Amino acid sequence: MLLLAVDTATPAVTAALHDGASVVAESSRTDARRHGELLLPAVDRVLAEAGAKLDAVTAIVVGVGPGPYTGLRVGLVTAATFGSVLGVPVYGLCTLDGLAHASGLDRPFVVATDARRKEVYWARYDDSRTRLGEPAVDRPAEIAEQVAGLPAVGAGALLYPDTFPDARAPEHVSAGALGALAAEKLAQGEEGDFLPVTPLYLRRPDAQVPKNYKVVTPQ
Known part of the structure; x- marks a missing residue:
């Protein structure tokens, strides 16, 4: 087992690898505005630290929130993409x-x-x-x-x-903790406890179409 865990639901952009027994590599950086820039380099770092290739990953674990709209989607889209490319399951957990x-x-x-x-x-x-x-x-x-x-x-x-x-403490979530929790659930046959890989927003996004928006159509 080699779980790749990621979370971008908080200002911490975090990735980790868990081998089913312990965290073998972890990278976290706090920056609320750069989730999209920081996540993939974090994944590269943990793979390099563990001496593993991406195709060695057997499952993906991702924090589904709750969290702000934009940052949260970075982790979910990345996890879903990895899962699709590698052909491995993707497990959602509440951040x-x-x-x-x-x-x-x-x-x-x-x-x-x-x-x-x-x-x-x-x-x-x-x-x-x-x-x-x-x-x-x-x-x-x-x-x-x-x-x-x-x-x-x-x-x-x-x-x-x-x-x-x-x-x-802890102030922000760590992917290592998500990976450890997922590994425990899988070992104990608790697959039903995982969440769908969809964002848990709890409220509407900040960005919305203005109420008095005028649609201009050609005459």
Whole structure:
């Protein structure tokens, strides 16, 4: 087994290789505006570090969000393209689940990432492997009662200390954590836990056609 994991749902552009037992190579760089420029070089770096060729990859793992429209699509399109070219399965995982897995927490907690617009993408967890309910997007003040007293991981938690006073690392998801989580699920026969390789936006894109847009047609 050689899993290639990628995620571009947060400002971290991250790629990793996992051999089913451990992460053999990983590359992460934080830049919210250059996902398209940074992802393929990151994949090249992890392959070179592992001394592997792309055709040695047996499956692709990709974070499906939630995340901003443009950055998120970079990872999904790249993963789908690799899967098609190599003829290997592509597995989707919630990006928040990757952060939860990396936290290693064995008690109830929250994962929150920055959704911009003064909002967070968030979900509650019973432990690092067990999410409670579906991810959501809300203003921090609106969920303060629901997350009170719980530790929180992710950049969203660090941005809003009034709502998440016990905020802690990791700040962004790592492809290594996604690969490790996927490897565990595959080893335990939990293929049904994977998500479709489609973007989890939770809201409409920022870019929209103006409401009063006028269509000009030839006379």
